[in-house]
Amino acid sequence: MSENLTTDVLVIGSGPAGGGAALALATLGVEHIVVTKYRWTANTPRAHLTNQRTMEIFRDLGIEDDVLAQATAHHLLGNTVFCTSLAGDEIGRVRTWFTHPAREADYTLASPSPNGDIPQTLLEPIVIGHAASRGSRIRFDTEYVGLVQDADGVTVTVRDRVTGHRYDIRAKYVVGADGGRSAVAADVGLPFEGQMDLAGSMNIVFQADLSHLVEHRPSNLYWVLQPGADVGGVGMGVIRMVRPWNEWMCIWGYDISQPPPDVDDEMAVKIVHELVGDDTIPVTIRSTSLWAINKMYATRYRAGRVFCMGDAVHRHPPSNGLGSNTSIQDAYNLAWKLAYVLRGTAGEGLLDSYDLERAPVGEQIVLRANKSIEEFGPIFDALGLVGESDPEVMRRHITARTANTPEAAEQRSKLQAALELKDYEFNTHGVELGQRYASGAVVPDGTPEPAYTRDPELYYHPTTWPGARLPHVWLGRDGRQVSTHDLAGKGRFCLFTGTAGEQWADAAAKVAADLGVELAAYVVGPGREYTDLYDDWARAREVGEDGCVLVRPDAHVAWRSASLATDPAAELHRVLTSVLARD
Known part of the structure; x- marks a missing residue:
């Protein structure tokens, strides 16, 4: 039986990275196939915290409302507790995920989107469901076997896990999003630094009504120190909220140098009761699983026509809550670039920027997550x-x-x-929103990188410096508020200028027609379609009213001009051909 398929992009894996890639590619109209060895989406609530940057991406891709409808709200996340058990001695609390009154303003000013807590079991079906509705062809129970690259594409062999049948899929590009033991990354020889399997952990998903122990101090994390534990003489366990306040997951360690434990229901209930501190509470075990703490990151994400993302290239413990967020952001970064290259509106060189922009982010979160354990x-x-x-x-x-x-x-x-x-583990605003890219897809404006006035990991520093994320401010349209982020994205470039810079808008229309790309231009000023309601854009733009800020489809600044150029069209043409590698 022969069933060889062809497609533009083949995505291997359907987790946060693979699902995010599928959703972004489908939204952009890119033909693609997704294969995953699993029969459905995640069956355990591993990842959960969804930060503002990822919510902005979901906003752009049109699923933010669906995600927020099932997420636990921001105000219920913040009382991270350290205790000897939930019913025992409370050692201290830390206000987390920007719920401290002193951080709420930073959080509110930074983005039009809130954060939220949604377990992977609920998030993945939303992402995959929307991707499928927009054209993703998704094949479950389909396992990656191997690949061969040539000058024109990649031939990937897969196996149907139901029938055992093997067949080939021919793609122009391949996205390896197959998790922390990525066979794709291994097969294409991506270089890694770090170490795997530093320590052992177990997840125990359970149901229990713990409302009387937590409602007065709502949080998504409760850290439990228990002297006399089997590992290291003192155990640091976690009781994590899955759904308030009766669905939970506890995390406990085991000695990875020994054979892995057989965590049956009896053992799981015992661990839960010890961490809760009350063995009379009824507990129903839903699942158990073992995993390892890793400290490994790829120094390169691309090998020819194969691109890897997510846990395949950054492998780390869940500290900081950055893992699935970074995975989705990897996908968002790459998807528009693949779309532009496949349409012929960008050169192949644009794809080099994925590696240059995202590998430093992956390294940062791997080292940071492991440092948080040491703290x-x-x-x-x-x-x-x-x-x-x-x-x-x-x-x-x-x-x-x-x-x-x-x-x-x-x-x-x-x-x-x-x-x-521990503020560094639970309040990561600068890491989440402060990524500043340096690659061929960013054109410098000759100014030095802005200095940080506060800790760059704890605090986000908005700037329009090329490579940075577009600052969010509320503009006015017909008397209503609209975010700069709502004007950016949508798979297109956009340009912001002021009343004195109207020639930039005329130039944008000409250059867009010349290059065959979509470039939306917004003139912000009194009497224009968009007004600067609070003068926030005037403060945030860092260029003159007659200057401009050019923004990429992923809401990162591609370039800016401090003032009106002598020939705006020629200048925009130069910049866009450079960004799109169309030399």
Whole structure:
């Protein structure tokens, strides 16, 4: 039986990266096929936190409302608790995911989109469902076997896991989004740095009504320190909210140097009861799974016509909540570039920018997630747990912080500093929104990169400097608010200018026609279609009223001009041909 297929793009994998690629490609009208070895989407709620940048992408792709309808709202995410058990001693709390009153303004000003918590089991069907409705051809139970590249395309062999039948799919380009043990990345020889399997962890998904223990301190994460644990003498477990307040997942460690444990229901219930601190609460186990903590990232994401993304190229623990977000952002970055090349409106060189722009981001989040694990050390030290093996002594040390003694006062001070350090794990605004790309798809304007006035990982610094994400401000149209991000995207370039720069808009129309690309121009000013309601754009644009800001389809600034050029059309033509590698 022969069933060889052809397509423009073959996506291998249907998780956050593969599903995100499918949705973006389908929205852009790119012919593609998705294959996944699984029979359906995610069966466990692994990833969950969806940050503002990813919500902006969903907004552009038209699914933000569907995601938010099933997500746990922002205000319920913020009381990250450290305790000996949910029913036991509360050691401290950290306000997280920008719910601290001092951070709410940063969060609200930065984006038109809120963050939210939606488990992967609910997010993936939304993404895949919309992709399929827009033209994605998705083949479940279809396993990647191997590939061969040539000058014109890639031949990929797959196997139907139901029938065992093997067949080939011929594609012009391949996207490898096949997870942390990526066979595609291995087969094309992507170079990696770091190490796999540093430690072992288990996920236990369960149902239990814990509302009486958490409603007064709502959060998506509760960290549990338990002296006497099997791993390392002290266990740091997590009880994670899946749906408030009766669906949960707990995370617990195991010794990866030993044979993996057989986590049956009896063992799983015992672990849950210990972390909750009440063995009378009814618990229903839904699933268990084992996974490893990794610290590995690819230094290159492309090999010829094959591009890898997501966990295939950045492998790390879930600290910071950046994994699935970065995966979706990988897909969004690449999709428009593939679309432009396949349409013939960009040269092949545009695809080189994917590697240059996204590999540094992957490295950053891998190192940052692993560093966040190390930042638990000061908490252990403050509580007197380092170097101690006797569980009873550990418990006494934890309790000792409550005494009215100089020693206890010092312990409380150290604990306060240790908990403040965790701000870096749970408030990652600068990492989420502050990515500044450097590649051939960005044209410098001759100005130095703006300096950071606050910590660049904790705080987002809006700028129109080429390569940065377009700042969000509210503009006016017919008396109603519209975000700059609602004017950007949609698979097209756009240009912002002011009343004194109207010639840029005329030039944009001419250059768009000459190059055969879509380029929307917006003149922002009084009496124009778009008005600067609060003068926020005047403050954010960093160019004169007669200057312009050119924005790519992924809402990153491609180039800007401080003032009106002598020949605006010639200047725009030069810039766009450079960005699109059409030299």
